[in-house]
Amino acid sequence: MLETLLTAFALVLIIEGLIPALFPNKWRDTMEKLAQQSSLSIRNIGISLLVVGTFILWLLSY
Numbered sequence: 001m002l003e004t005l006l007t008a009f010a011l012v013l014i015i016e017g018l019i020p021a022l023f024p025n026k027w028r029d030t031m032e033k034l035a036q037q038s039s040l041s042i043r044n045i046g047i048s049l050l051v052v053g054t055f056i057l058w059l060l061s062y
Contacts, residue, residue, distance in 0.1 A: 020027040
């Protein structure tokens with residue numbers, strides 16, 4: 001179980017690192033736009049990602 005969690009965490013780090021590594025200027029512009037968003041908008045994005053991730057995990061468990 002721990003090995004699976006560490007593998008998943010490593011994959012998240014790899015995927016998260018790809019965008020700024022390959023497209024640093026676009027990533028910076030996107031982060032600047034995100035910083036200008038309201039807290040509610042950022043919270044809604046986070047909740048949406050949590051729901052999608054949970055749904056994908058649920059699908060994979062069957």
